[in-house]
Amino acid sequence: xxSFLRKLNGIFARGSSDSSTxxxxxxxxxxxxxxxxxxxxxxLFTYFNxxxxxxxxxxxxxxxxxxxxxxxxxxxxxxxxxxxxxxSSSAVQVTFGLNNYLLSHFRDIxxxxxxxHMDNDEELYIGHVAPExxxxxxxxFMYGYSHKTDNINVAVHEMAxxxxxxxxxxxxxxxxxFRMNYEKFSNSTxxxxxxxxxxxxxxxRSYAFTNLHEFWAVSVEAFFENPKGLKxxxxxxxxxxxxxxxxxxxxNDKLLKSKL
Ligand SMILES: [Zn+2]
Numbered sequence: 670x671x672s673f674l675r676k677l678n679g680i681f682a683r684g685s686s687d688s689s690t691x692x693x694x695x696x697x698x699x700x701x702x703x704x705x706x707x708x709x710x711x712x713l714f715t716y717f718n719x720x721x722x723x724x725x726x727x728x729x730x731x732x733x734x735x736x737x738x739x740x741x742x743x744x745x746x747x748x749x750x751x752x753x754x755x756x757s758s759s760a761v762q763v764t765f766g767l768n769n770y771l772l773s774h775f776r777d778i779x780x781x782x783x784x785x786h787m788d789n790d791e792e793l794y795i796g797h798v799a800p801e802x803x804x805x806x807x808x809x810f811m812y813g814y815s816h817k818t819d820n821i822n823v824a825v826h827e828m829a830x831x832x833x834x835x836x837x838x839x840x841x842x843x844x845x846x847f848r849m850n851y852e853k854f855s856n857s858t859x860x861x862x863x864x865x866x867x868x869x870x871x872x873x874r875s876y877a878f879t880n881l882h883e884f885w886a887v888s889v890e891a892f893f894e895n896p897k898g899l900k901x902x903x904x905x906x907x908x909x910x911x912x913x914x915x916x917x918x919x920x921n922d923k924l925l926k927s928k929l
Pocket of ligand 1: 826830882883886
């Protein structure tokens with residue numbers, strides 16, 4: 670399996686040189702659209718409310734484009750544009766510092782009313798990412814954003830998985846900054862993982878140590894939920910995440926380099 674994945678990575682790595690030079694364009698929006706989006710996003714996202722005006726415009730344009738590029742499926746819930754806007758906002762939050770933010774591999778996003786079972790699996794899921802789509806429980810989406818700073822946010826967690834998948838296993842929408850820096854990130858987190866396993870304790874919840882993919886997703890969750898806590902407790906991990914995502918959530922402006 671490992672060698673197959675490596676081979677797959679090799680193929681996509683070659684294909685990425687073309688796609689990494691393509692960026693989603695800047696789609697114009699009217700003042701009325703901007704105000705409508707701002708109202709919906711601002712009702713839940715402190716991250717958005719803290720942004721200066723110019724960055725709010727960047728955020729809204731990205732949410733607009735992201736939403737239009739996806740098909741949202743509501744399961745056990747009525748179709749609702751505001752929900753689609755809010756879920757798009759989670760993706761835009763995680764990818765705000767990157768050029769390629771559309772997670773183009775994923776066309777379908779499934780929103781379920783509550784936690785759910787998969788196939789014959791006994792376990793209850795609140796979100797997952799599969800090659801055919803991103804799945805989220807709406808109840809738990811709301812929990813993530815209404816309980817700030819507890820380091821639990823399922824949407825951020827799943828968008829982090831989707832970003833990794835999109836850059837290493839998918840064919841389109843690869844972000845060259847992310848790819849290059851994620852490799853450095855995964856090299857630099859070795860000692861952090863070894864230390865947590867040896868000492869059997871960590872600032873991150875234990876689920877982070879299931880495997881490297883979960884370590885990434887749980888770290889990104891903590892990075893956005895309680896950046897101050899993560900920086901104080903795991904400064905090296907915090908800095909590594911700033912580099913790979915090209916943003917610092919502790920600043921109002923968020924972005925590190927405005928042009929990559
Ligand atoms: Zn996960």
